[in-house]
Amino acid sequence: MSLPGVLLPEASAVDARDVIASLRxxxxxxxxxxxxxxxxxxxxxxxxxxxLGERTIPGLFFQHDAASGRYEDLPYGEGWVGPSRSYRKIEKLERDEAFRALIENALFERLVRAVxxxxxxxxxxxxFNKAPKASSPLPWHQDGGRFWGLDRDPEIQIWTALDDAPPHGGCLEVLPRSHAGGLATPLGGVVPREHLDRERADARAVQLPARAGEVILIHNMLWHRSGPNEGDAPRRAFTVCYLDAATRCLRTKRAPRRFEPVFARAERAPNTPE
Ligand SMILES: O=C(O)CCC(=O)C(=O)O
Known part of the structure; x- marks a missing residue:
């Protein structure tokens, strides 16, 4: 199947340096x-x-949402459990050529290259999928630390709204500038309550409602979260974390992961129109 183009013409006007300055x-x-x-x-x-199991791609990772709608009740290690529109998380989507086209598009390359x-x-x-009226919240977390098993913390993730993500429909929420403090705990992942209270994170949370097709950069150390989808439509978003190719996997229980190359060393000058 030939895929449609990825980018709107507006993409070529994006100033990668401004965007990355704001990320920092x-x-x-x-x-x-x-x-x-x-x-x-x-x-x-x-x-x-x-x-729904109508398209099978070997090696995908699935996590279904919790029937209770509680993050604490999420199932682990079960994978695909049958046709359902309530999978919360599907990983390894680089194996699908349409998702791959988004991962490797010229604007994302330009943004990533600036870092x-x-x-x-x-x-x-x-x-990250939030089925209408049947999804769990994602608590405040950071995307790094021992939990990620890397020799250094990554710093750039690109999040794309595939559907509208309105304020009560599970939009992203962030605590601006929280990345500057580094990891809340060496383990990373969910930010413990005492840290959230100290920073008054709940009171200072900034919602980032997004329209389908909007793109938001997230620093891995930023405290971020998303609520349940209380709307009537699905909220699907796709997020990609890029690494410096020198980054090594530290896991020892199994063979260390080898990370798939996405962008070769820069060939194009920064800010060349795509
Ligand atoms: O889309 C979401 O609800 C969460 C995304 C997220 O946490 C991430 O991209 O790191």
Whole structure:
């Protein structure tokens, strides 16, 4: 199948230096609505086909949402448990050529290159799905630390709304500038309550509602979360974490992961139109 184009014409006007400056200061940056609707439609359809078992891609990782709607009750280690539109998380989507086209598009390359000028690999490419009225919240967390099993913490993730993500529909929420403090705990992941209270994170949370096709950069150390989807439509978002190719996997229980190359060393001058 030939895929539709990825980017809207507006993408070529994005100033990567401005966006990355904002990522560094605030810990997040809004890139704007830059992904074209025909590709979004393909990605949404694929997400549904994958969840329903109508499209099989070997090696995907699935996590179903908790029937109770509580994060604490999420199932672990079960994988695909049958056709359902309530999978919360699907990983390894770089194995699908339509998601891969989004991962490798020229704008994302330009943004990533402004942070990682050398060879770039992929840590993860994940769909976060929030089924209407049947999804759990994702608590305040950071994307790094021992939990991630790397010899250094990554610093750039690109989040794309495949559907509208309105304030009560499970949009991202961030604590601006929280990345500057580094890891809350050496383990990383969920930020403990005493840290949240000390920083008054709940009171200072900033919601980032997004339209389908909008792209937001998230620094891995930023405290971020998302609520349940109380709306009537699905909220699917795709997030990609890029690595400096020198990053090594530290896990010892199994063979260390080898991260897949996505961008070779820069060939194009920064800010060349895509
Ligand atoms: O889309 C979401 O709800 C959460 C995304 C997230 O936590 C991430 O991209 O790191």
């Amino acid at each position: 200061v605030e810990g997040f940056a809004r890139v704007g609505r830059v992904i074209d609707e025909p590709l979004l439609a393909v990605l949404r359809e694929r997400a549904d086909q994958i969840m 990682l000028p050398g060879e770039v690999t992929l840590y993860r490419a994940v769909l």
